[in-house]
Amino acid sequence: MTKIYTKTGDLGETGLVGGKRVSKADLRIDLYGEVDELNSRLGMACSYLVKNSKFKSKVDFIHIIQSALFDLGSNLACLESDRDQFKLPQLSAALVSQMELEIDQMEKVLPVLHNFILPGGGQEVSACHLCRTGARNVERKLISFQKSSQEHLPANSLEFMNRLSDFFFVLARFIGHELGEAEIVWKPSPHSP
Numbered sequence: 364m365t366k367i368y369t370k371t372g373d374l375g376e377t378g379l380v381g382g383k384r385v386s387k388a389d390l391r392i393d394l395y396g397e398v399d400e401l402n403s404r405l406g407m408a409c410s411y412l413v414k415n416s417k418f419k420s421k422v423d424f425i426h427i428i429q430s431a432l433f434d435l436g437s438n439l440a441c442l443e444s445d446r447d448q449f450k451l452p453q454l455s456a457a458l459v460s461q462m463e464l465e466i467d468q469m470e471k472v473l474p475v476l477h478n479f480i481l482p483g484g485g486q487e488v489s490a491c492h493l494c495r496t497g498a499r500n501v502e503r504k505l506i507s508f509q510k511s512s513q514e515h516l517p518a519n520s521l522e523f524m525n526r527l528s529d530f531f532f533v534l535a536r537f538i539g540h541e542l543g544e545a546e547i548v549w550k551p552s553p554h555s556p
Contacts, residue, residue, distance in 0.1 A: 380441035380449055390511060394504045395439040401497040402432045408490035408531075415487075417541060421534065424465060428527065431458055438517035439508075446517070454519040462526045469537040479549040484539045491535035498528035 409425050412418040434452040441449060482492035502524040509516050539546060 380437065380445065380451070383442065390504075390508050391439060394501075394508045395436045397497075397501050397504050398432055398436045398439065401494065401501050402429050402436075404490070404494045404497045405429050405432070408487070408494050411487040411490050412538070415542075418487075418538065421538075424461075427458070428462075428530075431523065435517060435520055435523070438520075443514040454517060454523045456519050456522070459519060459522045459526050462523075462530045466526075466530055466533045469533050473533070473536050473540055480536075481547040481549055482535070483547065484535070484544045485542060487542065488535045488539045488544060491531050491538060495528045495531035495535065498524055498531060502528065 405425050405428060409422050412422050412425075431454055434454055437451050438446060438453070441451060482496075483489050502521065505516055505520060505524060508514070536546065
């Protein structure tokens with residue numbers, strides 16, 4: 364790219380991989396926009412975590428996930444019929460397995476949950492919870508897009524998004540544990556008559 368602005372989207376349309384023009388209100392554009400927003404949330408989480416050297420390996424792993432989100436976005440920005448032609452990068456089942464290993468390792472040091480906990484804590488923990496909820500949002504929109512478009516989703520995308528929200532839930536707990544932050548247990552409101 365030589366210029367950041369092209370003026371081709373000034374009338375509310377954008378180009379997909381392959382050149383087809385679609386409305387910026389298209390469900391596909393909304394979906395990969397949500398993937399981009401999630402990726403930005405991951406970047407924000409990293410900006411907090413990178414300040415503490417004990418979380419370097421977690422930041423490095425999040426960078427791998429961010430690249431995978433770009434892979435997902437590139438596939439979503441392409442019609443299913445064109446994906447093979449452009450040889451787009453794919454989400455791997457190995458990355459889903461790697462997230463599961465990360466989750467298992469973090470859970471080894473965490474107390475067992477007996478109650479729901481409130482999202483929040485310090486900036487690091489709160490940022491991870493925002494990543495978790497952002498991942499759930501993308502997962503819901505992936506399913507909605509699949510049902511409305513009748514397209515096959517990119518390989519491993521649903522598994523990846525489902526595991527990603529699990530990863531960030533456990534990462535939020537792990538970061539809080541490592542920083543000595545107490546988890547806040549959900550106390551349901553009294554039942555009204």
